[in-house]
Amino acid sequence: MASEATSVIEPGGLDALVGVLRARGFTVLGPTSRDGAIVYEELDSAADLPIGWTDVQEAGTYRLERRNDEARFGYAVGPHSWKQFLFPPRVRLWRARRANGGVEVEETPPEEGPYAFFGMRSCELHAMAIQDRVFIGGKYVDGDYAARREDAFVVAVNCFEPGGTCFCVSMGTGPKAEGGYDLALTEILDGAHRFLVEVGSERGAEVLEQLPNRPAAETDVRAAADAVDGAAERMGRTLDTTDIRNLLTDNLEHERWNEVATRCLTCGNCTMVCPTCFCTTVADTTDLTGESAERVRVWDSCFSVDYSYIHGGSIRPSGRSRYRQWLTHKFGTWHDQFGSSGCVGCGRCITWCPVGIDVTEELTAIRTDQVGPNTGSEEG
Amino acid sequence: MDTIETVLRDVPLFGGLGSAELETVAGCGSNVRFRSDEMLFRDGDEAETFYVIRQGAIALEMFVPSRGPVTIETLEAGEVIGWSWLFPPYRWHFDARALSLVRATGFDGACLRGKCEADPKLGYELMSRFAQVAIERLQWTRLRLLDVYGYARVD
Amino acid sequence: MATHASTDLREPPGPMAPEPFRVSRRRRETRDTWTLEFEPVTGVPLELAPGQFTMLYAFGIGEVPISISGDTEGPLVHTVRAVGAVSQAICASRPGSVLGVRGPFGNSWPVEDARGSDVVVVAGGIGLAPLRPALYEVLRRRGEYGEVALLYGSRTPDDLLYRRELERLRGRFDLHVDVTVDSAEGGWHGKVGVVPKIIGGARFEPDSTVALVCGPEIMMHFAAQALLERGVPGERIFLSMERDMRCGLGHCGHCQLGPTLICRDGPVYRYDELRELMAVREL
Numbered sequence: 127m128a129s130e131a132t133s134v135i136e137p138g139g140l141d142a143l144v145g146v147l148r149a150r151g152f153t154v155l156g157p158t159s160r161d162g163a164i165v166y167e168e169l170d171s172a173a174d175l176p177i178g179w180t181d182v183q184e185a186g187t188y189r190l191e192r193r194n195d196e197a198r199f200g201y202a203v204g205p206h207s208w209k210q211f212l213f214p215p216r217v218r219l220w221r222a223r224r225a226n227g228g229v230e231v232e233e234t235p236p237e238e239g240p241y242a243f244f245g246m247r248s249c250e251l252h253a254m255a256i257q258d259r260v261f262i263g264g265k266y267v268d269g270d271y272a273a274r275r276e277d278a279f280v281v282a283v284n285c286f287e288p289g290g291t292c293f294c295v296s297m298g299t300g301p302k303a304e305g306g307y308d309l310a311l312t313e314i315l316d317g318a319h320r321f322l323v324e325v326g327s328e329r330g331a332e333v334l335e336q337l338p339n340r341p342a343a344e345t346d347v348r349a350a351a352d353a354v355d356g357a358a359e360r361m362g363r364t365l366d367t368t369d370i371r372n373l374l375t376d377n378l379e380h381e382r383w384n385e386v387a388t389r390c391l392t393c394g395n396c397t398m399v400c401p402t403c404f405c406t407t408v409a410d411t412t413d414l415t416g417e418s419a420e421r422v423r424v425w426d427s428c429f430s431v432d433y434s435y436i437h438g439g440s441i442r443p444s445g446r447s448r449y450r451q452w453l454t455h456k457f458g459t460w461h462d463q464f465g466s467s468g469c470v471g472c473g474r475c476i477t478w479c480p481v482g483i484d485v486t487e488e489l490t491a492i493r494t495d496q497v498g499p500n501t502g503s504e505e506g
Numbered sequence: 507m508d509t510i511e512t513v514l515r516d517v518p519l520f521g522g523l524g525s526a527e528l529e530t531v532a533g534c535g536s537n538v539r540f541r542s543d544e545m546l547f548r549d550g551d552e553a554e555t556f557y558v559i560r561q562g563a564i565a566l567e568m569f570v571p572s573r574g575p576v577t578i579e580t581l582e583a584g585e586v587i588g589w590s591w592l593f594p595p596y597r598w599h600f601d602a603r604a605l606s607l608v609r610a611t612g613f614d615g616a617c618l619r620g621k622c623e624a625d626p627k628l629g630y631e632l633m634s635r636f637a638q639v640a641i642e643r644l645q646w647t648r649l650r651l652l653d654v655y656g657y658a659r660v661d
Numbered sequence: 662m663a664t665h666a667s668t669d670l671r672e673p674p675g676p677m678a679p680e681p682f683r684v685s686r687r688r689r690e691t692r693d694t695w696t697l698e699f700e701p702v703t704g705v706p707l708e709l710a711p712g713q714f715t716m717l718y719a720f721g722i723g724e725v726p727i728s729i730s731g732d733t734e735g736p737l738v739h740t741v742r743a744v745g746a747v748s749q750a751i752c753a754s755r756p757g758s759v760l761g762v763r764g765p766f767g768n769s770w771p772v773e774d775a776r777g778s779d780v781v782v783v784a785g786g787i788g789l790a791p792l793r794p795a796l797y798e799v800l801r802r803r804g805e806y807g808e809v810a811l812l813y814g815s816r817t818p819d820d821l822l823y824r825r826e827l828e829r830l831r832g833r834f835d836l837h838v839d840v841t842v843d844s845a846e847g848g849w850h851g852k853v854g855v856v857p858k859i860i861g862g863a864r865f866e867p868d869s870t871v872a873l874v875c876g877p878e879i880m881m882h883f884a885a886q887a888l889l890e891r892g893v894p895g896e897r898i899f900l901s902m903e904r905d906m907r908c909g910l911g912h913c914g915h916c917q918l919g920p921t922l923i924c925r926d927g928p929v930y931r932y933d934e935l936r937e938l939m940a941v942r943e944l
Contacts (some may be wrong), residue, residue, distance in 0.1 A: 217677070222679075222761075224720065228681045228683070228759045229679075229720060229761060231678045235814035260912065261912060261913075263914075264911050264914070265910075266676045266910035266911065268863075270675075299818060366891065379941070392712070404912070405914035406912070406914070407840070407915070408723075408913075410718070410724065411721065412720070412721030416720075416721060423675065426913070426915075433905070434904065436904060437745065441943060444943060447752060448670075451917070458920075459919060459920040460918070463920060463922060
């Protein structure tokens, strides 16, 4: 829960924050610029942040541009999501040996952590909660995810610069972080460059005490609120989510699926960048002697033909059925399976689709019963 | 009561036919018996009869060189064999073998065709009923064609 | 006896790690199908319910979901068809070799709820394997059920599973057994025809019957239609569905069938709830 009392720190306070977290044994992960994109990697200090950079995103395009200020968080989200740390693309689940006439299995504990997530947006907090429900909220708990998740420290950031493909407002997931964090920062560029800090946990309060900070004045609180409200008004996309689960169930044979199938490459980029996609497969291997074996879990995508293979063939051989599966799962049947939408409106799938397929446009087309392309609205 | 008429009344194929019609059809029928393993008819034989099985089972077979007789379908009490009597050249298209002692009623094709021509309404009734049987058999045959239990590919 | 390595373990192995089970018996059923019986290496037997499945692991090769096919009050039994690398390795495992087992997973046939009703078990091909435990449960408490019928079809007589057992079951006076094959060559004096056809002639009261159906999806579809035509209500017809599975825990996403996950919400489904899903191509 966000605490009533708020504080303010200077940009220098961010360096202190990273230092305090490292001193407490956390591996600090956060945004940094590399290869023309803002990605999430280990931060040595706050100087690693993409200071003064912003992103320009549209369907199928992503570019970085210089800002005319020194904003630390003046961009939206990039191709990485935090799932790569909690739910790594490749995890060795166990190793086994033939021994004593039988098989001995040794469990492999997670290698790193604890993690501090520095700069998690509201949509990403929601995405993490959605993955929590999948991996630790059901009958079986994913021990590896649970271990990584348990100690994770979250420094959330409230967006003031929405992305060109963002629609968190439509999905009810932002731009303001409402909970699930230890500390939340709102960057204020109006006047003196400073950050409003909200405390979300006891751990967060303890850490804040170790930073140079002052109590927030009403002007600070108002400036922060204005920044976030401004973001809410400049969303790149909107989506009508009224009764969307039934909309999809009732339209499994809509002509639009045929149409989008002529564009979709089934490359699976969307599933790789989506912060909630969780599908995996396992690979069992042995060494050359056949005496020891291991099982590795890797990310998988429902867009691959093999994904639905059972003896004799795939259940979904056509690209049409695979696109339909992904979209109807994300926005529809996810509700049945996990009690919420699977989408948080981050816009990554729109940006990183090589042919620029826009989920908001596809869903609107089905709702308004249109078949041709480019019929969606792009109001922001 | 003519026993053949009684037999017909119990056969699903003739359900709902009036007494007069049943009597007419019965007039073309006679009871027959087949011993276990006896052939009722063979592929290519003149098909001037259709049979209603009263007791026992019949196997419809086709002889395949190097495989021998392959059973395509078995029929039981209450079922009808044969519609080749309806259309020229009036020849059977497969073999039929009794799988046990079989009691059946055979109906003479020429006799029935005559009665149908004299009474087109009766003709229509018989035609639609035989069409129903044929359609049902076709559906089951199509299902077998799908080879749903087929040997899966090894990969 | 082999247990788990002591030093590296932080806590007991999670649900993705298999338990070792030793093959105690192996019997060939047909040209490509074997039945294996297992003993737990650690001595802790599994609690099984009819209709459930385990993830069966062949060391170093992989694992596949296989239905439990023996008496749930007895040792673990699996009937496996060799169709790929993993199942071939499993089928080749001789008594004494150790395989890995995870589970059991999934829901079960509504054997308890069916008490007081007639029960019709309709199986096609290897579909008899997941139904056999349900039949055993029903026969164990035979007095609590009305008419009980087993209707079973396979491709040819050589593909019939549990042949000797079927002959024994046929001899019971309180069980109606009807077997049919798609085609037969000389020597078969039984029925030749499809399973939906023999549903028509089976002895049961449609409005107080529970039907349990398992086999290839299209066979189940026609069998369910035949049951509906006889007047068995859709909410009392149960099918066992199958999809690709990689975890059995509801985490890998592969076994999705519309709004459900087969490993968690199935594999047993009520036909009235399933019908619309089955009608969508490539769902």
